[in-house]
Amino acid sequence: MFSKVLIANRGLILANCVRAVQELGSKAIAIYEAEDENSAGVRNADEAYEIQNTSATRAYSDVDQIVKLAKSLKVDAVLSGYGFLSQHADFIKKLQNSGITTIAPTLEGIHNLSDKPAVKKLAMKLGFYVLPGSNACSDFSEIKEGVSAIGYPLLIKATHGYGGKGIRVVENLSELRSGYKFIQSQCHKFSMNSKDVFLEKFLPNAHHIEFPVLRDKTGNVAIFPEQWCSVQRRFQKQLVETPSKIITPEKREQLKQVIQKLINKLDIIGFASVEFLVDQDITYFLKVNGYIQPFYTGTSLLTGVDLLKEQIRIFAGEPLRIKSDRIKKNGHVIAVSICAEDPDNNFAPSPGKVDRFYYPSGQGINVQANVFSGDTVATFYDPMIAKVIVRDATRNEAIARMKVALNNIHIDGIKTNIPLMRAILNSKMFKNRKVNISFIPNQENRDKIIQELKTPEDEQIAAIVAALELHHDSNNQHILEAAREDTLWTTAARWLSQKKSVL
Amino acid sequence: MKYTVRCGKKHQIKINRTESASNNIDILIGKKSFKVQIKDIHTDGTIRTISVNNKIYPVSIIKQQNGFPSQVVLNGMPFDVDIEKIESTRYKPKSPGRKISGVVTSSLPGQIVSILVKKGDKVRKGQPLVILESMKMENEILSPKSGDISKIHVKPKQVVMKAHRLIEIT
Numbered sequence: 001m002f003s004k005v006l007i008a009n010r011g012l013i014l015a016n017c018v019r020a021v022q023e024l025g026s027k028a029i030a031i032y033e034a035e036d037e038n039s040a041g042v043r044n045a046d047e048a049y050e051i052q053n054t055s056a057t058r059a060y061s062d063v064d065q066i067v068k069l070a071k072s073l074k075v076d077a078v079l080s081g082y083g084f085l086s087q088h089a090d091f092i093k094k095l096q097n098s099g100i101t102t103i104a105p106t107l108e109g110i111h112n113l114s115d116k117p118a119v120k121k122l123a124m125k126l127g128f129y130v131l132p133g134s135n136a137c138s139d140f141s142e143i144k145e146g147v148s149a150i151g152y153p154l155l156i157k158a159t160h161g162y163g164g165k166g167i168r169v170v171e172n173l174s175e176l177r178s179g180y181k182f183i184q185s186q187c188h189k190f191s192m193n194s195k196d197v198f199l200e201k202f203l204p205n206a207h208h209i210e211f212p213v214l215r216d217k218t219g220n221v222a223i224f225p226e227q228w229c230s231v232q233r234r235f236q237k238q239l240v241e242t243p244s245k246i247i248t249p250e251k252r253e254q255l256k257q258v259i260q261k262l263i264n265k266l267d268i269i270g271f272a273s274v275e276f277l278v279d280q281d282i283t284y285f286l287k288v289n290g291y292i293q294p295f296y297t298g299t300s301l302l303t304g305v306d307l308l309k310e311q312i313r314i315f316a317g318e319p320l321r322i323k324s325d326r327i328k329k330n331g332h333v334i335a336v337s338i339c340a341e342d343p344d345n346n347f348a349p350s351p352g353k354v355d356r357f358y359y360p361s362g363q364g365i366n367v368q369a370n371v372f373s374g375d376t377v378a379t380f381y382d383p384m385i386a387k388v389i390v391r392d393a394t395r396n397e398a399i400a401r402m403k404v405a406l407n408n409i410h411i412d413g414i415k416t417n418i419p420l421m422r423a424i425l426n427s428k429m430f431k432n433r434k435v436n437i438s439f440i441p442n443q444e445n446r447d448k449i450i451q452e453l454k455t456p457e458d459e460q461i462a463a464i465v466a467a468l469e470l471h472h473d474s475n476n477q478h479i480l481e482a483a484r485e486d487t488l489w490t491t492a493a494r495w496l497s498q499k500k501s502v503l
Numbered sequence: 504m505k506y507t508v509r510c511g512k513k514h515q516i517k518i519n520r521t522e523s524a525s526n527n528i529d530i531l532i533g534k535k536s537f538k539v540q541i542k543d544i545h546t547d548g549t550i551r552t553i554s555v556n557n558k559i560y561p562v563s564i565i566k567q568q569n570g571f572p573s574q575v576v577l578n579g580m581p582f583d584v585d586i587e588k589i590e591s592t593r594y595k596p597k598s599p600g601r602k603i604s605g606v607v608t609s610s611l612p613g614q615i616v617s618i619l620v621k622k623g624d625k626v627r628k629g630q631p632l633v634i635l636e637s638m639k640m641e642n643e644i645l646s647p648k649s650g651d652i653s654k655i656h657v658k659p660k661q662v663v664m665k666a667h668r669l670i671e672i673t
Contacts, residue, residue, distance in 0.1 A: 344581065346645050348611060348637075349611060349637055349642065358561060383640070411579075413563075419579055419580045422580070454580065454582070456511070459512070460510075460514060461537075461577060464516060464555065465550060465562050465572075465577065466508050466510065466586060467518060467586065468528070468539065469572045470572065471504060472541060472550070473548050479570065479589075
């Protein structure tokens with residue numbers, strides 16, 4: 001095992017990585033930007049180093065500063081989680097040249113996965129259905145040519161995109177043009193290794209599922225039960241269930257066999273997730289991601305396997321300890337991301353200081369949080385502050401457990417997506433498994449399910465709180481005094497006196 | 504004292520503080536009575552925790568500049584509230600919230616990615632006007648009302664602070 005691991009990430013993933021590294025008996029080194037200082041991962045790390053933002057780049061993407069620090073601290077591994085530098089070829093190469101192991105997709109893995117149209121072709125050869133799409137395109141005329149064979153609506157995607165970054169739905173030529181421009185700017189911003197894009201048919205009524213996979217250096221593979229991830233916004237998952245109820249057990253076994261071949265062919269080490277769209281009983285292969293996935297914890301609770309720790313073990317050269325056919329599914333798991341954002345205001349981030357955070361706990365309820373009472377949600381990065389994960393024997397019981405858990409959360413100081421998550425769990429559409437990838441992006445749907453959640457009793461109590469707040473607050477006594485005196489007669493008298501002074 | 508509060512619909516609320524030592528406040532909405540206790544307040548005096556008919560609610564209250572509550576977060580759910588009447592009068596200090604301002608400001612610090620409208624454009628309420636990047640995400644700033652774009656104060660790539668004027672609609 002490693003003796004010292006530097007974690008090149010922030011937020012909840014940092015907190016989780018620090019925990020996993022420490023549990024394995026290694027020292028966890030955190031890096032942070034000044035405004036992230038008050039967060040769980042930084043507090044819990046064995047050592048934490050502030051990285052300065054330079055004019056050229058934000059701290060967490062600063063290859064040179066982080067590599068320099070890793071070398072001077074003599075760490076033997078760098079764990080980069082997801083996003084930021086987790087797929088940055090130059091970063092990984094520089095660390096390798098310094099003899100530091102990267103717990104991240106290998107350069108070969110990145111190379112193999114990065115040409116997504118080529119991965120799709122390979123998947124098709126192995127027997128998967130794939131969506132109609134184009135090859136990688138490097139200019140707009142190639143893109144335009146690609147459209148005729150696919151037809152609108154379609155997705156324009158960065159070949160090196162990840163985590164919902166670099167994807168747009170387009171319905172006509174002008175959106176195609178603006179979408180292309182937008183994605184090129186994202187490629188630059190998220191330091192993707194290439195600016196190429198490709199096109200893919202968009203299926204608005206589909207469901208999204210994905211299989212988490214572990215593979216060790218000798219080629220042992222463990223494929224975990226799939227996650228259902230159709231509750232998405234801006235292509236980022238908000239709520240995940242596992243196992244899904246979308247595919248039959250026979251279909252699951254069939255898919256797993258092909259996934260095993262695909263992962264071996266791509267020679268992926270560590271963690272991968274294999275994504276599919278399910279539309280009218282056809283399962284289309286989408287892509288393979290080579291980095292640990294934010295919702296891995298849901299699978300961990302379902303199966304009892306800590307995927308993050310296993311990933312670190314694999315990179316330390318240990319063999320995989322679990323086989324696909326030995327993985328136990330223990331009931332049903334639902335996981336929700338709690339994000340500091342304002343659903344009333346087009347999901348604008350809602351940074352601020354958390355005055356009070358009551359979080360749920362109890363049998364089968366797992367809360368992983370990055371901020372607590374008194375902490376600050378920073379203004380620049382991902383707004384995810386916690387994950388709530390529940391497990392129970394059946395899906396209906398897991399829904400009931402999650403509903404109660406979310407009812408018991410109270411967060412002061414920032415706005416969150418909790419009302420929306422509660423509304424989804426409360427809706428008939430969700431209960432009947434009719435929520436597809438287009439449900440949440442539609443504002444009418446969101447308004448409708450949130451309205452269904454508001455009871456007349458809650459409205460009465462909110463009205464009481466408002467009146468009582470005004471009533472009890474001594475700062476407002478002058479308002480109340482004025483109100484008592486403000487009869488029709490005094491209003492008229494005041495109006496007259498104002499009139500006079502003007503004259 | 505009587506209050507008329509709009510929250511979903513109009514609620515006529517009567518607050519009586521009883522003289523007993525229990526801190527109970529008797530509140531009537533129409534003929535329905537509620538036993539209310541203020542359990543905890545912030546240092547600035549704002550109610551933090553309240554009990555209504557023996558059920559405890561942590562609450563957050565968002566106020567306008569004039570001190571009137573504009574939103575109550577209850578069970579994690581924001582409820583828009585508006586105190587329309589106090590006692591029998593229509594007294595209320597000038598409320599900035601009633602009329603929707605056409606001045607669009609940034610609610611967060613960030614960088615302008617693109618401006619989706621030109622001066623003179625007609626826009627609908629809810630139409631995206633500007634894309635602002637903040638917290639690593641692109642956020643569409645939506646039009647607060649329908650009207651014409653009269654002024655554009657920012658340029659793409661410009662870094663803006665919170666409450667920076669972006670666009671004006673008349």
